[in-house]
Amino acid sequence: MTESNYNEITSLLCDRLSTLTNSNIEITPDTNLISQLSIDSIKLLNLIMEIEDTFDVSIPINALADVQTVRELADLVYKIKFAS
Amino acid sequence: MNLLEKLDAAAAARKALLPDGVGAFGIPIEEVYSATEARIGDRRVLLLGTNNYLGLTFAPECIRAAHEAIDNEGTGTTGSRMANGSYSGHRALEREFADFYQCNSSIVFTTGYQANLGTITGLVGPGDTVLIDGDSHASIYDGCILSGADIIRFKHNDMIDMEKRLHRLGSRVETTLIIAEGIYSMLGDQAPLAEIVKLKNTYGGTLLLDEAHSLGVLGETGQGLVEKTGLLKDVDFITGTFSKSLCSIGGFCVSNHPQLNQLRYVSHPYIFTASPSPATIASTRAALELLRKGNHLRTQLWHNCIQLYTRLKDAGYVLGPDPGPVIAAIVDTPQQALLLWQKLLENNIYVNLILPPAAPEGKSLVRCSVNAAHTYEQIQYVGDVFSRLRSLT
Ligand SMILES: Cc1ncc(COP(=O)(O)O)c(C=O)c1O
Numbered sequence: 001m002t003e004s005n006y007n008e009i010t011s012l013l014c015d016r017l018s019t020l021t022n023s024n025i026e027i028t029p030d031t032n033l034i035s036q037l038s039i040d041s042i043k044l045l046n047l048i049m050e051i052e053d054t055f056d057v058s059i060p061i062n063a064l065a066d067v068q069t070v071r072e073l074a075d076l077v078y079k080i081k082f083a084s
Numbered sequence: 085m086n087l088l089e090k091l092d093a094a095a096a097a098r099k100a101l102l103p104d105g106v107g108a109f110g111i112p113i114e115e116v117y118s119a120t121e122a123r124i125g126d127r128r129v130l131l132l133g134t135n136n137y138l139g140l141t142f143a144p145e146c147i148r149a150a151h152e153a154i155d156n157e158g159t160g161t162t163g164s165r166m167a168n169g170s171y172s173g174h175r176a177l178e179r180e181f182a183d184f185y186q187c188n189s190s191i192v193f194t195t196g197y198q199a200n201l202g203t204i205t206g207l208v209g210p211g212d213t214v215l216i217d218g219d220s221h222a223s224i225y226d227g228c229i230l231s232g233a234d235i236i237r238f239k240h241n242d243m244i245d246m247e248k249r250l251h252r253l254g255s256r257v258e259t260t261l262i263i264a265e266g267i268y269s270m271l272g273d274q275a276p277l278a279e280i281v282k283l284k285n286t287y288g289g290t291l292l293l294d295e296a297h298s299l300g301v302l303g304e305t306g307q308g309l310v311e312k313t314g315l316l317k318d319v320d321f322i323t324g325t326f327s328k329s330l331c332s333i334g335g336f337c338v339s340n341h342p343q344l345n346q347l348r349y350v351s352h353p354y355i356f357t358a359s360p361s362p363a364t365i366a367s368t369r370a371a372l373e374l375l376r377k378g379n380h381l382r383t384q385l386w387h388n389c390i391q392l393y394t395r396l397k398d399a400g401y402v403l404g405p406d407p408g409p410v411i412a413a414i415v416d417t418p419q420q421a422l423l424l425w426q427k428l429l430e431n432n433i434y435v436n437l438i439l440p441p442a443a444p445e446g447k448s449l450v451r452c453s454v455n456a457a458h459t460y461e462q463i464q465y466v467g468d469v470f471s472r473l474r475s476l477t
Contacts, residue, residue: 042441046218049237049245058252060213060234 005082009055010074016054017070020047029071057081101418101439108425108437118142119457124434130462132452133436135328137409138300138381139457140374146331146367153366165359166348173365180372181336185307185322189344191337194360196296196325197223198353199335201230203292203323204261206347206354208233213260215249215289217241217275219268219444224294233261240268240444243279250287260289266298266309270444270451272410274298277309281318292321300329300375301409306382326364330371334360378456385409385456388463392454395467399474412438412451413470415477421448424476431469 014027021037033039039047045061051073052059057080067073085093102108115123119139120131140146153173161168174192181190193199204227208214212233216224219240228235236253238246253260262284264275277293284291295308303311308324310316320341326334337344348354360368374381393407401413415421418439425437428450438449454463 040441045237049218049239052236052252053248056252058213058234058236058249058256060236062229062232062235 002082006074006078009078009081010071012054013051013070013074013077016051017047020050027070029069029074031070032068033070033073034068051077055081102422108422111434116141119455120459120462122434124429127429127432129429129432129434130466131434132454132458132466133434134455135297135453136331136455136457137297137329137385137453138331138371138375138378139385139455140329140331140371140381143331143371143374145374146370149366149370150363153362157362159363160361161359163358164355166355168359170359171362171365173362173369174359177365177369177372178336180369181338184305184372184376185310185316185338187322187338187340188342189339191344191347191354192360192365193335193337193354194357195333196323196327196335197226198357199323199325199337200224200294201227202347202351202353203321203337204228204263205231206351207231207290207292207321208259208261211259213253213256214263215246215253215260216263217265217268219270220263221265221269221294221296224263224265228263241273241276243276243283246280247283247287250283250289253287257288261292262289263292263294266293266295266302267408267410269297269410270438270442270449271404271412271414272297272408273404273406274302274309274408277313277315277319281315284318290320291318292323293319295322295324297328297410299324300378301382301385304379306375306378326360326368326371329375330368332364332368332371334364334368381456385454388454388456388458391460391463392452392467395463396452396470399467399471401470401474401477409454410451411454412449413477414443414447414449416447418448420477421450424450424473427473427476428469433466433469 010029018027023037048059055077063076067076111124113122113124119136119141122129122131178190178192193202200223208231210232214228214233215236217240218237236249238249250257264280267274298308300306302308310319321337321339323337326332389407389409393411397403404412421437428435436451438451440446443449
């Protein structure tokens with residue numbers, strides 16, 4: 001269960017990020033949000049609101065300090081959604 | 085990159101936006117003539133970028149009170165109230181704020197920035213949640229970060245978005261602090277307080293409203309948005325600043341919850357900083373009195389706001405949604421904003437230039453603030469100049 005949930009989150013996240021950032025590079029778990037998608041800190045905050053809605057979770061912005069890549073964001077979403 | 089090289093990189097990014105010699109940030113003001121005029125370089129300029137909403141910077145009552153306080157109590161308190169004691173002025177001002185808001189408790193802070201830091205960190209900590217408007221002032225963001233609480237943002241003034249997030253918090257809402265502002269400092273729009281209160285009453289949570297820009301401006305006696313909307317009793321904590329309509333420096337928090345007083349023992353931004361100087365407290369007390377009975381000033385201020393807002397709107401500028409003392413012309417690029425700002429200065433009008441990321445949604449702002457001391461002719465002149473410069477943006 002956990003692995004398929006995790007994979008689902010990752011692939012949905014790649015999809016959403018690709019739409020939200022209008023990016024023409026292919027988004028993979030290793031894509032760096034800041035350097036490769038040119039998302040500055042303010043854009044990241046706004047993007048997180050969309051990601052919260054996509055997964056119906058609350059993502060505290062102070063938890064983003066450790067997030068650089070799509071995989072790290074997926075880890076965070078997974079942890080919040082399935083923790084507790 | 086070492087630490088200093090990182091600063092060099094940031095400086096290079098700033099210079100890419102603002103060429104050398106354009107001192108749009110921190111412009112040197114050589115002399116101040118009045119609440120509406122000053123000298124910048126060799127120009128006598130019209131001040132349209134201050135937060136002096138009631139125009140009280142030179143009110144004789146405030147100046148006299150400050151002089152007397154310096155003569156009687158000296159220039160500074162040289163320490164924090166916790167360690168060095170509370171002067172009678174600090175205590176009197178707290179009583180006066182409590183009375184003004186018909187509240188039990190009030191705390192005076194050294195700045196408005198610290199009022200937000202001190203109140204937020206006193207109320208929430210790790211494991212708690214803050215639900216804040218996305219366009220919140222930096223002092224709110226910094227207070228939330230310092231507190232260690234989980235920070236969740238809702239889209240600016242979007243109540244559907246706020247409700248979604250409140251709903252998602254579930255039982256965590258019990259330890260959630262919701263934060264909004266009376267008037268938002270960038271676009272000058274007001275929070276939909278009635279709807280915020282309704283959501284709070286439905287879902288729970290504690291509500292903090294920052295009335296920094298609305299104190300003295302909204303409501304019959306100038307309490308702010310709480311008074312305009314009749315919702316004083318529904319807001320748990322109100323913070324604000326002395327640096328805008330009260331024309332000095334400092335900040336406050338008022339509440340009907342007696343627990344507010346506990347903040348004096350736990351809140352670092354209250355404890356570990358010097359208390360406001362005697363002159364500051366004295367002029368603030370005098371200004372608060374003028375503010376409370378300043379209905380004529382508010383009437384004049386709102387005449388001026390509507391006059392300028394209408395002129396700029398008619399000239400074709402895109403403005404924030406609500407007319408008010410903060411009137412921001414929203415332009416697409418930093419270059420357009422800079423050019424407009426420079427041309428206004430060449431016409432002896434000083435306004436604020438706001439570039440990304442400080443302006444919402446990647447836009448840039450040429451931000452005017454109107455006060456009660458501006459004359460009809462001054463506002464007409466500003467409207468004329470803006471109209472002439474319309475083609476620049
Ligand atoms: C909304 C808001 N809150 C707080 C502050 C901080 O006030 P002060 O200037 O007293 O530090 C400001 C002023 O910049 C503000 O705009």
